[in-house]
Amino acid sequence: MEKTRIPLSARRKPITPNVPHPVVVPSTNLPNNVAQRPARRGLVRRSISCSDLRTLATTPLSRLNAQSTRNVNELDRKPMCVRSNLNPIQEKVVPSVKVGTKRVAPPTVAPTNAKVSRPAKIPPYDYKARFNSLLEKHKILQQTSSERETALIVATEQLSALQKDSEHLKEIQNIYNQSKQSFMENEAKVKELDSKLSSVQQNFNSVNSSYLSLVSVHDAIIREKEKLIREKNMLVQELSEMQQTNRTQQELLLFHKTMIQEHEDARRIMHNQIQDLKGTIRVFCRIRPPLSTEQDKMLCNIIYVDDDVLEIRKTKELTNNCSGRTTDGTLEFVFDKVFQPEASQMDVFKELSQLIQSAMDGYHVCVFAYGQTGSGKTYTMQGGDYSSPGMIPQTVDLIFKLIAKYQQIGWIYTVEASFLEIYNESIRDLLNTHNKEHLEIRFNEGKGTTVTNLTIKPVHSPQELHSLVSYANQNRAVAVTNYNEHSSRSHVVTKITLTGIHGNTVYIGSLSLVDLAGSESAKSSTSERLTETKNINKSLSALGSVMTALQNKDNHIPYRNSKLTYLLQSSLGGNSKTLMFVNIAPFHECYNETINALRFASKVKEVKLMMKKNKSLLRN
Numbered sequence: 231m232e233k234t235r236i237p238l239s240a241r242r243k244p245i246t247p248n249v250p251h252p253v254v255v256p257s258t259n260l261p262n263n264v265a266q267r268p269a270r271r272g273l274v275r276r277s278i279s280c281s282d283l284r285t286l287a288t289t290p291l292s293r294l295n296a297q298s299t300r301n302v303n304e305l306d307r308k309p310m311c312v313r314s315n316l317n318p319i320q321e322k323v324v325p326s327v328k329v330g331t332k333r334v335a336p337p338t339v340a341p342t343n344a345k346v347s348r349p350a351k352i353p354p355y356d357y358k359a360r361f362n363s364l365l366e367k368h369k370i371l372q373q374t375s376s377e378r379e380t381a382l383i384v385a386t387e388q389l390s391a392l393q394k395d396s397e398h399l400k401e402i403q404n405i406y407n408q409s410k411q412s413f414m415e416n417e418a419k420v421k422e423l424d425s426k427l428s429s430v431q432q433n434f435n436s437v438n439s440s441y442l443s444l445v446s447v448h449d450a451i452i453r454e455k456e457k458l459i460r461e462k463n464m465l466v467q468e469l470s471e472m473q474q475t476n477r478t479q480q481e482l483l484l485f486h487k488t489m490i491q492e493h494e495d496a497r498r499i500m501h502n503q504i505q506d507l508k509g510t511i512r513v514f515c516r517i518r519p520p521l522s523t524e525q526d527k528m529l530c531n532i533i534y535v536d537d538d539v540l541e542i543r544k545t546k547e548l549t550n551n552c553s554g555r556t557t558d559g560t561l562e563f564v565f566d567k568v569f570q571p572e573a574s575q576m577d578v579f580k581e582l583s584q585l586i587q588s589a590m591d592g593y594h595v596c597v598f599a600y601g602q603t604g605s606g607k608t609y610t611m612q613g614g615d616y617s618s619p620g621m622i623p624q625t626v627d628l629i630f631k632l633i634a635k636y637q638q639i640g641w642i643y644t645v646e647a648s649f650l651e652i653y654n655e656s657i658r659d660l661l662n663t664h665n666k667e668h669l670e671i672r673f674n675e676g677k678g679t680t681v682t683n684l685t686i687k688p689v690h691s692p693q694e695l696h697s698l699v700s701y702a703n704q705n706r707a708v709a710v711t712n713y714n715e716h717s718s719r720s721h722v723v724t725k726i727t728l729t730g731i732h733g734n735t736v737y738i739g740s741l742s743l744v745d746l747a748g749s750e751s752a753k754s755s756t757s758e759r760l761t762e763t764k765n766i767n768k769s770l771s772a773l774g775s776v777m778t779a780l781q782n783k784d785n786h787i788p789y790r791n792s793k794l795t796y797l798l799q800s801s802l803g804g805n806s807k808t809l810m811f812v813n814i815a816p817f818h819e820c821y822n823e824t825i826n827a828l829r830f831a832s833k834v835k836e837v838k839l840m841m842k843k844n845k846s847l848l849r850n
């Protein structure tokens with residue numbers, strides 16, 4: 231039997247084995263736009279790009295399935311178009327038939343109604359012809375059968391290919407699903423990255439805006455820096471001009487300092503000459519007012535003739551009994567100044583302050599208050615309450631004011647203070663009442679008068695000195711049972727030493743402020759007070775003797791007759807300025823003591839001291 235050849239058109243290309251990549255997809259399963267690409271019959275072998283997969287992913291599955299079904303049907307149809315090359319009449323499209331779930335090409339049926347010329351009718355008796363005709367028919371049938379078998383084989387191959395396609399499609403579907411899953415994951419990642427990108431963008435924007443503002447600040451700083459550099463240059467210029475001016479001014483200042491120093495020296499000399507002209511021993515008389523508790527007391531008749539002359543009168547009987555100038559029983563006394571009861575502490579200090587200047591200038595100054603008990607000595611030296619500070623507190627304040635003033639022209643001052651009490655001719659250290667050491671007065675031409683073992687405190691401020699003054703007063707009070715009685719019976723010496731240094735020049739001056747014991751006579755004292763009074767009178771009369779000797783310019787001045795005069799030797803000698811307050815109580819009952827005090831003071835007033843300045847040179 232002649233073998234039937236399968237037409238080329240009916241053959242199918244072998245299907246490439248299914249491998250994940252490259253993916254072999256039947257063109258029919260691809261969406262239209264993908265499938266439109268050049269394809270071979272039925273199948274397309276090509277690599278699936280990401281965009282194809284994306285298109286696949288975005289195409290609904292139902293649509294793909296429908297399209298796939300359509301294409302399979304088309305494939306089913308196309309291979310069934312079997313052409314017979316034996317008989318063109320037999321060539322026709324054979325529709326596929328469904329066998330079970332598969333569609334296969336139906337067996338080809340030989341056309342019976344072919345439009346060919348009918349063979350001539352064979353007579354019934356022509357068996358040979360009829361046999362040949364039958365053979366011909368048989369041959370045709372055999373050929374048809376063979377073709378149908380071939381078609382069946384082709385259809386079976388196609389079916390198997392389709393099955394493979396289907397499996398392949400399933401695999402592609404899986405790959406597609408995986409790709410879709412991975413795509414969705416990637417898309418989520420892309421979204422996440424997008425959000426990160428947007429936050430990074432925001433950060434970038436904020437950093438950028440900060441950067442821009444920093445840039446503007448930087449620019450402003452640069453501008454400011456340039457401005458400052460310009461100002462600095464101007465200041466440098468000004469500074470150099472000022473330095474030049476400064477040099478000129480320093481030269482001028484030096485010149486002025488020299489001038490000031492020369493003027494200061496001249497002032498010191500003139501000041502001391504004026505003080506000398508006023509008297510080396512000056513006597514001020516101060517009459518205290520009666521207190522509110524003393525309004526009943528009869529007063530003396532005191533007449534203030536001038537600011538340095540007073541007249542006092544008690545009775546006519548006393549006329550010619552006094553050493554003062556008498557006129558109708560009136561005694562007249564002339565002092566350097568008479569302070570009436572109304573005079574304030576400030577008025578009194580105004581006169582004293584000139585002597586403090588002398589102490590700063592290197593002189594020894596002695597101020598003492600003389601008078602009977604209750605005449606106002608302590609009030610004058612120490613003061614009453616805070617509103618009426620006496621000579622000592624005011625002196626302390628003035629000293630420190632002057633020190634500050636002198637500092638400006640190059641002077642450096644140091645201040646030292648000591649406080650002692652002479653009671654019954656023995657000395658007590660008021661800054662150390664437990665001081666059992668022997669306190670002995672020594673005199674040295676160079677150093678002046680000193681007391682051995684006496685506490686001497688350096689002082690740096692007025693407050694410190696005020697505290698020492700009150701501490702000394704306190705010690706004076708606690709040492710005895712009856713302060714008022716005791717205070718009348720002892721001499722208190724406050725000594726402030728001032729050392730001024732300017733270059734090689736050193737001035738050492740001192741201020742001795744003495745609150746003397748009451749000057750009442752022994753007659754008016756009781757027997758108990760007699761010893762005290764004798765001692766007081768001894769020291770006061772020694773003071774008078776020293777004054778007289780000084781007045782007479784005696785070779786020997788009896789300083790050593792009492793502790794008081796010995797202690798005040800350097801303040802009463804030729805190298806000092808002395809101011810004596812004679813304090814007077816204004817009462818009739820005190821008249822005799824008043825007259826005695828006034829006489830004593832008048833005697834002192836006549837003393838003329840020979841002055842010698844305590845100037846020394848440290849070097850050369």
Ligand SMILES: Nc1ncnc2c1ncn2[C@@H]1O[C@H](COP(=O)(O)OP(=O)(O)OP(=O)(O)O)[C@@H](O)[C@H]1O
Pocket residue numbers: 517518519521571601602603604605606607608609610614714717718719747748813
């Ligand atoms: N100028 C004055 N103005 C007002 N009161 C004064 C004045 N002088 C003294 N007094 C007052 O008179 C009283 C006696 O004065 P003060 O104690 O100073 O006398 P004194 O001479 O120091 O006595 P004593 O020798 O006992 O110490 C005190 O109360 C004092 O305050």
